[in-house]
Amino acid sequence: MRFLLLSCCAPCSCAVIKELAKSAADFAVLFYNPNIRPQAEYQKRCEENRRVCRLFGVPFIELEYDNHRWCEAVAGLEDLPERGERCSICFGLRLRRAFEYAAANGYDAVASVLGVSRYKDLAQVNRIAHQEAERAGLPYLEIEARKGGRQEARMRLIKELNLYNQTYCGCRPHKVVSPSLGDN
């Protein structure tokens, strides 16, 4: 099975990429994160994720940075807390694009690390991912990266690789009110 791993950043994906590469899985990492602001931060996270893929010999695909599309999708939800409806829309938008790309490029399935961080609701990510999977007609492969010592292994790898580890998820809700303002 050839699949895409949708990644939000290097710290969340490094251990999963390492483990999958070691098991000789046939996969590529997809970076589609128009939610990340400002753009300089997006570029920093993208390059760090590319570095991790290079280290483990995994193909890395970067898609468009269409932040204005993301801003339009979450308009009116800026004040909601993380794990709420804004995040559901954000996950759905990124996963839908991942499934579209997978279907158009001959991949058999999609997986993601969007629920790896302890700040995320894994059940929320999985629920939305399966909705998008059904829509696309391709399976979603759930990843459990928090149990069995995996979270600890991830933290060790972040240190070992000296990865840039951001202090916020991606959006800055109070700064997405007017997409026309651009990045700041």
Ligand code: SF4
């Ligand atoms: S907190 Fe993260 S997942 Fe939620 S809307 Fe912002 S960028 Fe997306």
